[in-house]
Amino acid sequence: MPSWLKMIKELTIRPKVQQIRKPPEYSFDEDMNKTLSGQTVKEILSKSSDVVFREFFLQGKERIPCMLTAVDGLVDKNQLDFFVLKTLMVDLAGHPEMAQLTIANVVDKTLQSILPGLEFRKVSKMGEAINAILSGDAVIFFGESKEALVFGARGWANSGINEPVAESVIKGPHEGFTETLRINTSMLRRKIKHPSLRLISLKVGDLTNTDLVVAYMDKIASPDIVSEVLRRVSRIKMDGVLGNGYIEEMIEDFPYSPFPQIAYTERPDVLAGKLLEGKVGIILDGTPIVLVVPAILTQFLNVNEDYYQRAMTAILFRFVRYVGAMVAVLAPSVYIAVTTFHQEIIPTDLLMSISAGRQGVPFPALLEALIMTVVLEILQEAGLRLPKPIGQTIGIVGALIMGDAAVKASLVSPLMVIVIGITAVASYAIPYYDLSLAVRLTRFPLMILAGVLGFFGVSVGLYAGLIHLLSLRSFGVPYTSPFAPLRIRALLQDTLVRAPWWAMKRRPQLLDVDEPKSGGKGKG
Incomplete structure (x- = not known):
């Protein structure tokens, strides 16, 4: 196979085993499955300045050398100082339990009757100990013992629990996931x-x-x-x-x-x-x-606010979002098709107004719409990437000053500015950002088809998109459920409309659930 064909295959065909780049081999990889050795762990991790090694001795029947290992910044030092080091080195010095310690029983005795703490476990492999250390736990090694104790003392800084910016609600809980x-x-x-x-x-x-x-x-x-x-x-x-x-x-x-x-x-x-x-x-x-x-597709047009509002209010807002999604997809292409090929369906007064607005515009409707849409995408991307105060300023300047200047310079028609503005606002009604990106992407081929073939081109584009959607699956579930395959109960329960909670007696029929009945009000 030629090298260029092999390169194209690698970039376009996803392999059955999802492997990207073979990981490099290290000299200590072969030690990971070997019997535990505290000295070997120290040799592997000692080159990293954030890994701390605290060595001390336990005096029992034998004098046992010990080493506590942890990553600075990932552990709670207070827990290690007071519950491990202070307990072993000060509080229990001379205790009868300590007097029974030998290298053979030190791990079991320490785990069962000496150290307090909820998260303690034994490990006996190199890989287990190193993974525990690098994951934020502390590991205690006892001399030449083939076992070690892992103490759960994770205590790194986190951003705390805040309300999600992209999924804010009025009536629901105001808490969101964190990075931990x-x-x-x-x-x-x-x-x-x-x-x-x-x-x-x-x-x-x-x-x-x-x-x-x-x-x-x-x-x-x-x-x-x-x-x-x-x-x-x-x-x-x-x-x-x-x-x-x-x-x-x-x-x-x-x-x-x-x-x-x-x-x-x-x-x-x-x-x-x-x-x-x-x-x-x-x-x-x-x-x-x-x-x-x-x-499924309809899931991306529903928001959690629907389940905290009254059913009738949720139905209204869902209708608004569905209409907004349709406008975001079709508005520019319909305008291009009507003004380029199908002027006869426009009322005479409106047609005269559109013609007057396009006087002096040097571009056809297709090119005019593509330019305005690309400018809109640039403004959106710039406003998203810049700091918030500057991004808001860019949006205002782009929407008001540049649009007004373009109309006065006869580069675009006033109605085109209105259509693109409505399209942008309608796309913001789509709650999921990923679906909004998909709509913005599919808008371009529909505009080109409308500029070349009119409403026939729009129909071809819509049919092609519908066929593509019907062919999609998400883990075996049809992407267009519950429309295709048609499931009337799901449509009337929680798709186009949101039924009252007392009417939701069954879980969605989109999945092969083992327990079809829900536990909400009205069950039975």
Whole structure:
């Protein structure tokens, strides 16, 4: 196979085993599965200035050399000082329990009757000890013993619990996930106080060893979907996983589709609600965003505020969002098609007004719309990347001054500015940013088809998009559910409309759940 063809294949065809770049080999890799040795651990980690080694002695039947190892900045030093070092070196000096210590029983005696603490466990492999140290735990080595004690003393700084910026609510809880995995799982556990909540821990990233938790409800989530999620995540082979975007691209079904196939949230209440519907959450350490699978198209047009408002209010707002999504997709292409090919459907007075506004504009409607849309995208990107005060100023200057100047200079027509402005505002009604990006991307081919073929081109583009959506799956669930396949109950319960809580007697029919009835009011 020619080298250029091989390169194209590597860049376009996703391999069955999700491996990216073979990790480098280190001289200590072969030691990771060997019997534990505190001196070898010190040799491996001593070149890092943030790894601290505290050596001391225990006086029992034998004089036992000990070494406590931890990473400065990842552990709570007060816990180590008062519950480990002070207890062993001062408080229990001369205690009868200490007098019985030998190198053979020091680990078991210390674990069972000497050191207090909730998180203590024994390890006997090099890899287990090193992973514990680098994950934020402290490890105590006892001379030449083949076992060591891991003390859970993690205490690094975190950003605290704040309200998510992208998912703010008026009536609901004002708390969001953080960058710390264990805080996130505790927030989820506070929402669902039931033993059927399962939290499966994994590690991803050959070099980063990032902690990951797969969350689901036993007897509610489909076992097939749970096993598929675990299979896909466990097959990821990468040097590092630093954010949820890494995971999303590696496990989604159709990587070249512009439409998001995995939902996300920053709110514990939203994740809890999705788990109770039978979905699966993927919580990654280091990011406040949690992935939720499987996902369907209509899910990206619903917000958590719908479930805290009255049913009639939620129905109105959902209708507004659906209309906004349709306007964001179709408004520019419909304007181009009407003004270029189908002027006969425009009322005479409106047609005269449009013609007067286009007097002196040197560009056809298609080119005019493309220029305005590209300028809008540039302004949006600039406003997003700049600091907030400057970004807001850029938005105001771009929307008001540049638009007005372009109209006065006869570069664009006033109606085109209005159409592009309505399109931009309508796209902001789409609650999920990933779906908004997909809409902005699909807008361009529809505009080109409208400028070349008119309404026939728009129809062709819509049919092609519909066929693509019908072909998508998210972990085996049709992306267009409950429209195709048609599920009347789901449509009337929680899709186009949101039924009152007392009427939601069954969970969504989108998943093969083991327990179809919900536990809400009205059950029975």
